[in-house]
Amino acid sequence: MTVTTLKQALAAPRAALPGSAASKDVRAGALAELGATGLPTPRREDWRYTDLKPLVDAELDFAPRSPDRAALDAAARALVEHGVPTDAPRLVFVDGHLAPELGTLGSTSGIEVRDLDTYWLEREAARGARLSTAAHPLAALNTAYAQSGVWLRVADGARIDAALRLVLVASGAPKVVAQPRIVVEIGRGAEVTIFQQIVDAADTDGWLNVVTELALGEESRLALYRLEEHGLRHAHTSLLAVDVAARASASLGLFDLGGRLVRNDVDVKLREPGAALDLYGLLLAGEGQHVDDHTRIDHIAPDTRSNEAFRGVIGKHGRGVFNGKVIVHRGARGIDARQTSDNLLLSDQAEIDTKPELEIYSDDVKCSHGSTVGELDAEQLFYLRARGVDEEHAREILTTAFATTVLERIAAPDIRASIADRVTARLRTLAEVSR
Numbered sequence: 001m002t003v004t005t006l007k008q009a010l011a012a013p014r015a016a017l018p019g020s021a022a023s024k025d026v027r028a029g030a031l032a033e034l035g036a037t038g039l040p041t042p043r044r045e046d047w048r049y050t051d052l053k054p055l056v057d058a059e060l061d062f063a064p065r066s067p068d069r070a071a072l073d074a075a076a077r078a079l080v081e082h083g084v085p086t087d088a089p090r091l092v093f094v095d096g097h098l099a100p101e102l103g104t105l106g107s108t109s110g111i112e113v114r115d116l117d118t119y120w121l122e123r124e125a126a127r128g129a130r131l132s133t134a135a136h137p138l139a140a141l142n143t144a145y146a147q148s149g150v151w152l153r154v155a156d157g158a159r160i161d162a163a164l165r166l167v168l169v170a171s172g173a174p175k176v177v178a179q180p181r182i183v184v185e186i187g188r189g190a191e192v193t194i195f196q197q198i199v200d201a202a203d204t205d206g207w208l209n210v211v212t213e214l215a216l217g218e219e220s221r222l223a224l225y226r227l228e229e230h231g232l233r234h235a236h237t238s239l240l241a242v243d244v245a246a247r248a249s250a251s252l253g254l255f256d257l258g259g260r261l262v263r264n265d266v267d268v269k270l271r272e273p274g275a276a277l278d279l280y281g282l283l284l285a286g287e288g289q290h291v292d293d294h295t296r297i298d299h300i301a302p303d304t305r306s307n308e309a310f311r312g313v314i315g316k317h318g319r320g321v322f323n324g325k326v327i328v329h330r331g332a333r334g335i336d337a338r339q340t341s342d343n344l345l346l347s348d349q350a351e352i353d354t355k356p357e358l359e360i361y362s363d364d365v366k367c368s369h370g371s372t373v374g375e376l377d378a379e380q381l382f383y384l385r386a387r388g389v390d391e392e393h394a395r396e397i398l399t400t401a402f403a404t405t406v407l408e409r410i411a412a413p414d415i416r417a418s419i420a421d422r423v424t425a426r427l428r429t430l431a432e433v434s435r
Contacts, residue, residue, distance in 0.1 A: 003059040003175055010035050018063050018147050023117045030143035033133040040137050049321045049353045050263050050292045055207060055235055062145050064176045067094040071171035074201040076102060078169050082199045083418055090165035096147040096178030110158030116149035119183050131241060136265060139239045142179045142211045149181030156187035163193040163412055168210060170234060172202030179209045188217040195415055196226040203231025211239045216248040223251045225415055229422065230258035232288060239265045247274035253410055254281035255419055256291050257426045266295040270304035277306040282406045285318035286430045292321035299327065303334040311406050313399060315430035316347035325357040333364040341371040344402050346434040399427055
């Protein structure tokens, strides 16, 4: 293991970067751009409430080795403990490295799997689609240091019946910075469900910095659910970048239950007429936790639709952040965009910063946004107490009802049940420490 600070990692020579010789130029270029732009600080508006200083100052391993037998065994146990079915098609990453021996995707009809370097070479040939380093600095760090990744292509017209599981596991090795890159291209008229699960085999002081890119072809359908269950010492940063073509629809459900320092960026571009997005999420934060969800939806083309709804439940000494921005570009008429952020504080020592935003540069649009922050309703508590429910149970009923409203939007029954069980257990813990 070679540990270094983030600042030292940014100054690493080209030869020290991982990956094949074919990807070195891309990696070194991303690192140079990040060095010129600088790491985000609270002085930047988009990072006003989230400080990366604990990660900047920590000594971490930015180029961890492939997992050994002990790490793979720990990951396998974690898959069982978190209820990942053995018969479901899946790809598993351990400490940022693809672990083929734990995967079951095999030759699933309609899905092509390619390596990360192939993706980079072919994408760089097209140039224009690169992620902005200024907008997504930690994605540039991922580009430079991604140890492993996959490029999945769903064939035109394919209907993938079983949900594809992408499982990211921290083996428990200390100080590891895992930075996998996942790219999914969905062909014209194809339909697929993806369940991205993020789990830890042990609670260590690691950091997951993952980038997931999704490109939806015309008239395609995607449902993606992400469940993050890091231990309370683990850091998590992510970018989910989604590009939606004409008459395609994406349904994205994001659930954050763990982690010490969590920052999620979601960047969706409704690029062509008829593109639609359903985006919803739930963030839970208790003592010592900071969870920050930043979303941006660009209505670039006319006749596009987005519906965004996030809920937060914050326990004692926890902090949540939600910043959602919807931008309607010039000439994008006939837009329907809705955004809500509703938050529940379980203690006087809980904190939430919420900031829904609209920027509209076109006429003939229907847009709305709003946010709420509050405690449990005293009248509802009284109603339950008057009917013989003790206060502790009454609070649990109301808190669970508030949070699980979001879960009703999950279309896959087995995934909905699995996430609901995890959410309920985590809510119970938050309630206990918030009394």
